[in-house]
Amino acid sequence: AQSVTQLGSHVSVSEGALVLLRCNYSSSVPPYLFWYVQYPNQGLQLLLKYTSAATLVKGINGFEAEFKKSETSFHLTKPSAHMSDAAEYFCAVMNYGGSQGNLIFGKGTKLSVKP
């Protein structure tokens, strides 16, 4: 069965510092992987997705993530945090093709950015 583990329910960084949000997945077949962001009182916005092409995926707002099969990881990074990055971030995994289209989410990591 698929699963996603996000390490750290809360992460706090200073403005300008590196953002690193960790995600590890479990999947019996090659997965699709996603990062979503949810700003306060809003819906889900897709940040980026990995669909078996390049292992380093660039997304919106300066975020990127690297798919590492050997580590079963898909960590999200941003070189320099901005106050506007404060939000909750969700990692998700999906088995592509056939009948395995379910999207399974991690529990989320809330990012705080200090001035």
Next chain:
Amino acid sequence: EAQVTQNPRYLITVTGKKLTVTCSQNMNHEYMSWYRQDPGLGLRQIYYSMNVEVTDKGDVPEGYKVSRKEKRNFPLILESPSPNQTSLYFCASSSGRGYTFGSGTRLTVV
């Protein structure tokens, strides 16, 4: 514009009063799904549908029903809502390579 439309956006109801949250997509997607979001628990899948008349339980189906009579619509039915169903609900549809989410329905059961 490709979108998933949920209604209502906000709903306050009383325990035991049947309600339906509607979901409609205009992308001709076969796959649709319902999630609930609770603090500290992320998004958990309630039900999903692979196609018309094909539905299956997700991780937290208790207290919910769904139907899929047409490809575009996938309503979520709470026949006897209880306070533990107070949550933020999201509908989604998928082409198999990515998901499109609705804007969410915030439900409060008192």
